[in-house]
Amino acid sequence: MNNVILNIPIQWYIYLTVILFSIGVLGVLFRRNAIIIFMCVELMLNAVNLLMVAFSRYLGDSGGQVFVFFIMVVAAAEVSVGLAILMMIYRNTKSIDIDDLNKLKW
Amino acid sequence: MPITQYIFFFLTFVAIFSAILVVIDKNPVHSVLYLIVTFFALAGHYLLLNAQFLAAVHIIVYAGAIMVLFLYVIMMLNLNKEIEPHKKNIPKFAAVIASGVFMLCLIALLTNAQKGMLPAAQNENIGLVENLGKVLFREYMLPFEVSSILFLAAMVGAVFLSKKEIN
Structure with missing residues (x-):
């Protein structure tokens, strides 16, 4: 376990996180269900978290892992408020299709 | 090939495959379950990177709290069926092309950022x-x-x- 940085180049982690982030972007653009869009935002946050942990490990600096900890805190708060907003939207419009939420569109 | 590379490729395959299934699957409950699989694979990556504390916190917070919250909301709104109406194909093609170009740009940008290995950390x-x-x-x-x-x-x-x- 402790010879990861000798066997795996940092490029592989960069490619993995870029692919995961792009799948999150694809989900946000592709789907119409607001809950799935939320989940894809979580996927993007996790891709960034993984890259920060990888760089923290390769550079020997624990600040990156503390930042990941704070990103998890913010993600938890964001999800609780966001799902409350979704419940509110569903109660008012009986739908969570984001195409129905065009009141602010001119 | 060292054993860590096998573990890396296995976890990477699981993470990317289930992430794609999150986007593709029509049923929101299945999407939540695939996202939990992705999070477990990422926790395996954290363990591989010797970040045990973050792996434990990741499992507890994401798989234990956030995903349960998503499941509660889906069940409260009674969305566990395929309600998504069929849309036109042009926005879907645009989404696929846009995210593919985005991925290619990021890879082209980052592939020359650091050649070879970083200096190995002491601690x-x-x-x-x-x-x-x-x-x-x-x-x-x-x-x-x-x-x-x-x-x-x-x-x-x-x-x-x-x-x-x-x-």
């Missing part, structure tokens, strides 16, 4: 609870306390948003 125990706790409570004490205020605000906001209107 490989930075991910353990002991060392991370020392850093967290010495250098990052103020952000830690501020995050508690953030949680309080999020809790008040969630309760306020989801309560019924009185009149």
Whole structure:
């Protein structure tokens, strides 16, 4: 376990996180269900978290892992408020299709 | 090929495959379950990178709390069937092309950022609870306390948003 940085180049982690982030972007653009869009935002946050942990490990600096900890805190708060907003939207419009939420569109 | 590379490729395959299934699957409950699989694979990556504390916190917070919250909302709204109406194909093609171009741009940008290996870190125990706790409570004490205020605000906001209107 402790010879990861000798066997795996940092490029592989960069490619993995870029692919995961792009799948999150694809989900946000592709789907119409607001809950799935939320989940894809979580996927993007996790891709960034993984890259920060990888760089923290390769550079020997624990600040990156503390930042990941704070990103998890913010993600938890964001999800609780966001799902409350979704419940509110569903109660008012009986739908969570984001195409129905065009009141602010001119 | 060393054993760590096998573990890396296995976890990477699981993570990317289930992430694609999150986007493709029509049923929201299946999407949540595939996202939990992705999170477990990412926790395996954290263990591979010797960040045990973050792996445990990741499992507890994401798979234990956030995904359960998603499942509760899906079940409360009774969305566990394929309700998504069929859309036109042009926005879907545009989404696929846009995210594919985005991925290619990021890879082309980052592939020459650092050639070869980074200098190997001397201290490989930075991910353990002991060392991370020392850093967290010495250098990052103020952000830690501020995050508690953030949680309080999020809790008040969630309760306020989801309560019924009185009149």
